[in-house]
Amino acid sequence: MLCKVTAPRSEEGDVTATITPATPLTAVDRCDRCGAQAYVRVTLTNGGELLFCAHHMRRYGEELRKVAAEIQDETERLNETTTASAAAEER
Numbered sequence: 001m002l003c004k005v006t007a008p009r010s011e012e013g014d015v016t017a018t019i020t021p022a023t024p025l026t027a028v029d030r031c032d033r034c035g036a037q038a039y040v041r042v043t044l045t046n047g048g049e050l051l052f053c054a055h056h057m058r059r060y061g062e063e064l065r066k067v068a069a070e071i072q073d074e075t076e077r078l079n080e081t082t083t084a085s086a087a088a089e090e091r
């Protein structure tokens with residue numbers, strides 16, 4: 001009972017392993033510029049990684065897109081988790 005799928009499964013696995021599956025940014029991820037909670041992870045073409053808050057992503061976004069291999073943008077989460085992150089921020 002082999003159910004043959006047209007898309008090769010093994011390849012799919014390899015691809016997700018190579019391109020790191022988006023790890024959600026958390027409260028411990030901090031903007032490299034100001035230390036605020038990061039909502040954007042920028043993977044550079046040289047393998048480096050930068051984190052930015054929404055504010056600095058807006059400021060540097062244009063430049064970053066030139067050198068970034070991948071940009072994980074979670075700024076939309078700001079709208080949902082405003083109260084939760086604010087509470088965590090207070091400590």
Ligand SMILES: [Zn+2]
Nearest residue numbers: 031034053056
């Ligand atoms: Zn920042």
